[in-house]
Amino acid sequence: MFGRLAVSMAWLALASPAFAAPAYTLTKSTPLGLPDRWDYVVFNAPTHRVYIAHSAKLEVIDAKSGDLVGAVDGIPGGTHGTGISNATGQGFTDDGVNGLAVAFDLKTLKITQRIPADKDADAIAADAATGHIFVIEGDPGAITVIDPKTDTAVATIKVGAPMEYATSDDQGSLYVAGVEKSDLVRIDTRTNAVLAHWATPDCKRPHGLAIDKAGRRLFMGCVNSLMMVVNADTGQVIAELPIGKGSDAIAFDPKRKRVFSPNGVDGTLTIYQQTSPDAYQPLETIPTLVSGRTMAIDPETGRIFIVAADTDPSPTPGGRAKARPGTTHVMIFDPVK
Numbered sequence: 001m002f003g004r005l006a007v008s009m010a011w012l013a014l015a016s017p018a019f020a021a022p023a024y025t026l027t028k029s030t031p032l033g034l035p036d037r038w039d040y041v042v043f044n045a046p047t048h049r050v051y052i053a054h055s056a057k058l059e060v061i062d063a064k065s066g067d068l069v070g071a072v073d074g075i076p077g078g079t080h081g082t083g084i085s086n087a088t089g090q091g092f093t094d095d096g097v098n099g100l101a102v103a104f105d106l107k108t109l110k111i112t113q114r115i116p117a118d119k120d121a122d123a124i125a126a127d128a129a130t131g132h133i134f135v136i137e138g139d140p141g142a143i144t145v146i147d148p149k150t151d152t153a154v155a156t157i158k159v160g161a162p163m164e165y166a167t168s169d170d171q172g173s174l175y176v177a178g179v180e181k182s183d184l185v186r187i188d189t190r191t192n193a194v195l196a197h198w199a200t201p202d203c204k205r206p207h208g209l210a211i212d213k214a215g216r217r218l219f220m221g222c223v224n225s226l227m228m229v230v231n232a233d234t235g236q237v238i239a240e241l242p243i244g245k246g247s248d249a250i251a252f253d254p255k256r257k258r259v260f261s262p263n264g265v266d267g268t269l270t271i272y273q274q275t276s277p278d279a280y281q282p283l284e285t286i287p288t289l290v291s292g293r294t295m296a297i298d299p300e301t302g303r304i305f306i307v308a309a310d311t312d313p314s315p316t317p318g319g320r321a322k323a324r325p326g327t328t329h330v331m332i333f334d335p336v337k
Contacts (some may be wrong), residue, residue, distance in 0.1 A: 023284065023286075023335075023336045024269075024271075024286050024304060024333040024334065024335055024336065025333060025334055025336055026331060026332070026333055027066075027332055027333065027334045028066040028332040029329050029330065029331055029332070030061060030066050030067065030068055030329055030330040030332065031068075031328075031329045032052070032054055032059055032068070032307070032328045032329055032330065033326050033327075033328060034325060034326045034328070035054075035055045035056075035328075036309050036323035036324075036325060036326070036327070036328050037054070037055045037078070038052060038053060038054045038055070038294070038307045038328060039053035039079065039080045039081070039294060040052075040053050040080060040081050040082065040123060040165070040249065040294050041053075041249070041294045041295055041296040041305055041306070041307055041330075042081070042082040042083075042084070042296055043063060043296040043297060043298050043305065044084045044086070044091075045298070045299075045300070046084075046086045047084070047086075047106055048062065048063045048064055049061065049062060049063060049069070050062075050063050050296055050298075050305050050330075051082040051084075051091065051093075052305075052307055052330065053078075053079035053080050053081065053082065053093065054071075054079065054328070055078055055079070056073070056074070056075050056076055056077075056078060056079070057071045057072060057073045057074075057075060057079065058071060058072035058075070058079050058082065058091075058093045058104075059071050060072070060109060061305070061330060063298050063301075063303065063305075066330070066332045070109045071109065072091070072093060072102070072104045072109050072110075072111060074111055075093065075094075075095050075102055075111075076095065076097070076098070077095035077096050077097030077098040077099075077100070078095065078096050078097055079093045079094060079095070079096070079102075080093070080094050080096050080121065080122045080123065080124075081093065081094055081121075081122060081123040081124030081125075081135070081136070082124055083124035083125055083126040083133040083134070083135075084106070084126055085126060085131065085133060085148035086106075087131055087148070088131075088148040088149060089105065089106050089107065090103050090104065090105065090106060090112070090148050090151075091103070091104050091105075091106050092104075092124055092126075092133045092135070092146065092148070093124065094117065094121035094122065094124060094135055095114070095121065096119075096120055096121050096122060097119075099116065099117050099118045099119040099120070099121055099137070100114045100115060100116060100117055100121065101114075101115040101116075101117045101121060101124075101133070101135045101144060101146055101153075102114055102115075103115065103148070103151050112151070113151040115144075115146060115151060115152065115153055116153065117135045117137060117144040117153065118137040118140045118142050118144060118156075119137065119139065119140060120137050120138045120139040120140060121135050121136075121137050121144070122135075122136050122137065122138045122163075122164070123136040123138075123163075123164060123165045123166050124136065124166075125166040125167055125168050125174060126168065127168040127170060127174060127189045128168070128170035129168070129170055129171055129172045129189055129190065130172075130189050130190060131147070131148065131149070132145050132146060132147055132148075132154070132189065133145070133146040133147075133148060134146075134166060134168075134174055134187075134189070136163050136164070136165070136166050136176060137163075138162045138163055138164065138179070139162050141158065141159045141160050141161045141162055141163065141180075142156055142157060142158055142159060143156070143157040143159060143163075143166075143174075143176070143187070144156055145157065145192055155192040157187060157192050157193075157194065159176065159178075159185055159187075159194060161178055161179075161180040161181050162178075162179050162180040163176045163177060163178055163179060163180075163185065164176075164177040164178075164179045164206060164207045164208075164209070165177050165207060165208055165209040165249070165250075166209065167209050167210060167211045167218075168189065168211075169211055169213055169216075169232060170213065171213075172188060172189050172190055173186055173187065173188065173189065173195075173232070174186070174187040174189050175187075175209060175211065175218055175232070176209070177206040177207060177208070177209045177220055178197065178206065179205050179206055179207065180205075181197070182199070182200055182201060182203050182204060182205065182206060182222075183197045183198055183199050183200060184197075184198040184200055184206070184209075184218065184220060184228075184230055184235065185197055185198075186198065186235070196235060198230065198235030199235075200220065200222075200228050200230065200237055202222075202224075202226060202228070202237075202240055203220060203222035203224070203226060203228050203240075204222050204223050204224040205222065205223040205224075206220045206221065206222050206223075206228070207221055207222070207223065207247065207248050207249070208220065208221035208247055208248055208249040208250035208261065209221070209250055210250040210251050210252040210259070211232065211252065212252050212254065212257075212274070212277065213254070214254065215274070215277035216231065216232040216233055216277065217229055217230065217231065217232060217238065217274075217277050218230040218231075218232050219250045219252060219259050220250065221243060221247040221248070221249070221250045221261050222247075223247075225242060225243055225244060225245055225247075226240050226241065226242060226243065227240070227241045227242075227243045227247075227250065227259070227261055227270075227272075228240060229241065229278075229280065238277070238278050239278070239280060241259075241272055241280055241282075242270075242282075243261040243263060243270040244261065244263025244265070244266035244268045244270050244285070245263055245264075245265035245266050246263050246264035246265030246266060246293050247261045247262060247263050247264070247270075247293065248262075248264060248293040248294050249261075249262055249293065249294040249295050249296075251295055251296060251297045251304075252297075253297050253299050253302060254299050255299045255300065255302070256299075256302055256335070257273065257274040257275075258271055258272065258273055258274065258283070259271070259272045259274060259280065260272075260295065260297065260304070262288060262292050262293055262294060262295045262306050263288075263292075263293070264290065264291050264292055264293025264308075265290065266290070267287060267288050267289050267290035267291075267292060267308075268285050268286065268287055268288060269285065269286040269287075269288050269292075269295075269304070269306065269333075270282075270285055271283040271284065271285070271286065286333065288306055288308060288331060289308035289309070289310065289311070289331065290308075290311050290321045291308045291309050291311050291321060291323060292306045292307065292308035292331065293308075294306070294307055295307075301334070302334065302335040303332060303333070303334050303335075304332070304333040304334075305330055305331075305332055306330070306331045306333070307328065307329070307330055307331075308328075308329065308331055309323035309324060309327045309328045309329070310323070310324045310327040311323050311324060312324060
């Protein structure tokens with residue numbers, strides 16, 4: 001009942017006059033070019049860099065200038081996620097086809113180690129409480145835990161069903177979107193034990209996930225154009241907020257208290273203003289590009305990074321738009337005020 005009421009209230013708010021909110025402006029477009037395949041975008045504050053999974057390499061952009069500064073090359077099975085261990089000066093990405101975690105030096109961007117994981121290695125999350133890196137293996141329903149101090153896998157967590165994105169609260173809990181069972185999985189990062197499977201029945205095939213660490217709220221994007229707001233301690237669904245179609249990532253700006261969903265099918269960015277941990281007001285919807293489905297944000301500046309390509313409509317009604325070869329780029333948006 002509460003969830004349905006939250007949805008109705010959110011739709012009513014969307015139909016009402018626009019909330020007084022600052023606009024975001026497209027300020028730069030950074031070409032990435034071929035190939036026309038990409039995945040998660042991750043911002044790291046200490047390095048002031050943005051890491052973009054781009055097929056067989058991990059592209060690296062300077063967050064301040066927006067310029068491409070290098071790449072981690074030589075990952076034939078394709079990259080997906082990025083996790084950063086600032087304490088050891090390392091980054092980690094994955095080789096999804098070959099079931100590997102790939103360690104690289106943050107300064108040189110050279111690969112230093114290939115660590116056995118499992119097939120379909122996908123999203124990656126870093127946990128400050130343990131210093132460990134968690135590699136989510138979607139189809140096997142498992143998580144490989146890596147200690148960056150030794151570059152070895154120290155545990156395997158069997159979750160039991162396919163998963164998508166993950167995020168840590170840096171206080172001992174890892175949260176993972178359970179794509180098959182429409183649930184939210186909570187894991188103890190110190191013991192590597194699965195603590196809970198929180199049901200979110202109105203969320204079909206969840207993908208993106210972000211956290212408000214101070215407010216103890218999780219934001220999970222669903223393919224049925226909803227975003228769940230979930231209590232990070234109890235698993236209670238606080239609200240169900242409408243978003244666009246084709247979301248594969250969710251981001252939270254802790255400084256401005258805003259939640260974002262990039263919608264790759266619609267070519268839009270849905271934005272909500274958090275007025276309290278339990279209340280959310282829709283802001284203006286920003287046009288992006290069809291295919292723009294993953295993003296990251298620099299919380300200090302509010303700068304948003306969305307990867308997209310120019311597309312042509314599918315020749316099949318209802319089919320996926322086709323990327324124009326060589327047009328993959330990073331759209332950089334800045335808040336007007």
